[in-house]
Amino acid sequence: MPKTVKALLTACALAAAAGAVSAQEQVVNLYSARHYSTDEALYSGFTKATGIKINRVDADDAGILARLKAEGSASPADVILLVDAARLYKGEVDGLFQPIKSKVLNEAIPAQLRSVPTTDGGVSWFGLSTRARVIVYNKVKVQKADVDTYEELGDAKNKGKLCIRSGSHPYNLSLFGAVMEHVGEQKTEAWLKGVVANLARAPKGGDTDQIKAVAAGECDIAVTNTYYLARLMRTTKAEDVAMVNKVGVVFPNQDTWGTHVNISGGAVARHAKNSANAVKFLEYLASAEAQNYFANGNNEWPTAKGVSIENPALKAMTGGTSFKSETIPISAVGANTTKVQQMLDKVGFQ
Template sequence: MTLNKILLSITCLLSTNSTWAQDKVLNIYSARHYPTDEVMYSDFTKATGIKINRVDADDAGILARLKAEGAASPADVILLVDAARLWRAEVDGLFLPIKSAKLEEAIPANLRAKPADNVGTAWFGLSTRARVIVYDKLKFSKTDVDSYEKLADAKFKGRLCIRSGSHPYNLSLFGAMTEHLGPQKTEVWLKALVGNMARNPKGGDTDQIKGVASGECGVAVTNSYYLARLMRSTKAEDRAVVDKVGIVFPNQNNLGTHMNVAGGAVARHAKNTDNAVKFLEYLASPAAQNHFANGNNEWPTAKGVSFDNPALKAMTGGSFKSELLPISAVGMNQIKVQQMLDRVGFK
């Protein structure tokens, strides 16, 4: 066979299977900036042969990029770390609803988008984080801070530390409180929080925990996995921080502790849809769910998954009551919350 005939045969082969070059590729836009996740990506590639290309940014940056790229976007999978942003992306039509028996069986209905008739589900929650309260054990007790509402108590005047009110973690918490208390009572509560602040909001959640340990703050609000990192650290300074603070999962007697959701979806204009669905199904598997728990100190969302993370178990004593609000309710309150924050001067 001549060289020309060989080249012609190869060309014909590729033309009959135009997706051949894409069969083993998956493009991910991820807001999960955790080094421990690298293990999941590599394990998925080893198991499937599918190469992962990843773009990292925060939730807002990813959504802005998707809107700017439109149909030309190369993204196949979107991973976000905030419930309200998942809802917003769904409403803005940035996700491709999918049907997956594995995902629907694994992920509880309250931790995924409401399925559209005959279309599929837009996104699935893959892990959760509790929005907890830490306190100075020498100055306060658990009963002082056993609800979010008590953060407004006058005893915490000049004692509260919290990150920016406009951060997604706080916007989701405040959106949930708006749903529970109503806008008027929530605004009064937010104004009281501003009055109780030890300093203007700054830094991340770890900074709030360290502020309590140093005595700058008496109480602070944080996502649970930041504290779990310190609890599992081998550094003496981190262990010293943990020894000085107590932790409370608020509202155990009524509403339950607010849980934020990290989740995934197939991008609206995905070119590798089958690979994208395989990847989301993998993230709901026991192996990946255990990694969320043991690698990044998050709670798995898939039903029946057990894990062995000593920090998470030490925090809760084994179990706790979590809030069960629909994600859509939290999302729809975001604009209202931001307006309240502006009015009360919550920076």
């Protein structure tokens, strides 16, 4: 059975189940784009703490947004988890989320990692974990100083050295949207032309494929989200250990605006039937217990204030210290991605 059909049938089953739930049973219906086995601990932890059962539908970001539009007011969805700032912004703009007021979330999540509040103080979505967009490089062929900024990805000195996934992938759209927020449209377009000129091959594959390409000598530098590299760093497979030993990692722009971070975030669905439970779930995901699952289970950076990181791979990447991340509003990054896509088409970035 095709995945889209299967997911739709599952959503319909949720709707039927929601209508049949007794007054005594507490549930929350979740549409999630997070496909990480470690998240099971989050769900069981929430149910254990609250007694609220989670019914879950899994799909990708685009599929979830499309389903919410198609289902309209009949949607059984209560809470939405997406893995990209641009998608969260799109869901907000399309009116698919309901702004909520939560003192717990407002105090835990920094302002730049959540949507711009409405006039009455409601917030449409909150970032619950982050992943830094870093540069990996061949330690033998490349000097760290030549790749310690995003700008250098478009510098002629790195011509023919770069591997990267599709420019239109949400992770790259968010990075490019962040660059545009920092330097403006004109400089961003010129930079993207330079990035295209520096490609060692046509964009393809995922972030792990870019790391492998650097280790294999197919290219000398690449861009990846930190959790992909952390997975490789935490494995005991001999081939992965050898791969990691060949590459270095740099958190770009530490002397200027800081490294770009994208978010995995949550929102309450516009037509949620169990909105109070949905808010409780998001508040739980901002708790120290859940934030530690994000960090130690899936190699993400916590967003909640005051949460320490014990993940050995994340510590090793930064030398045991914190890194400087950008502080621009993540909502502005999402808003820039439409113009960025137009730039990509113009400069021929696949």
